[in-house]
Amino acid sequence: MSSAWESLTVDARDPSRLARWWAEALGYQVVTEKPDEVEIRQAPDRLPGIVFVAVTGSKEGKNRLHVDLRPDDQEAEVERLVDMGARHVDVGQGDVGWTVLADPEGNEFCVLRQRGG
Known part of the structure; x- marks a missing residue:
């Protein structure tokens, strides 16, 4: 099953x-x-x-599950999403190849580099 x-x-x-x-x-x-x-x-x-x-109530703490997005152009996509209301967040990721953002209600998600990049 x-x-x-x-x-x-x-x-x-x-x-x-x-x-x-x-x-x-x-x-x-x-x-x-x-x-x-x-x-x-x-x-x-x-x-x-x-x-x-x-x-009711606000989100508290880091998400235990999140979405990863893989655009053709990471930098342009991050800029577009921030212009739409996302914000950069630090969840302890350090120096990595992806960007962590939060949606307008604070839910974290990652914008990955393009494949092969």
Whole structure:
């Protein structure tokens, strides 16, 4: 027996705002929206999705799970994401070949170098 990956769920103070931010960052689209839950996907029939659910309170501490993005141009992508509202964060990564950013609600993610770079 095995399982299929349906979605990744992200706690958010403002699910609609954060879902739209990630949809723009990834080139995804909103496929369902309720007041306390918003799902984005590459296409309506393509899994997995990312589901943003309403929670109260702020994020505390470093994420135990995070997204890695691998753009064609790391520097340009970091600049684009920061212009969209991401911020640079230090999670103790030291001098590495990737950039750690946080989305508007503080969820860390990495922007990797292009493959072979």
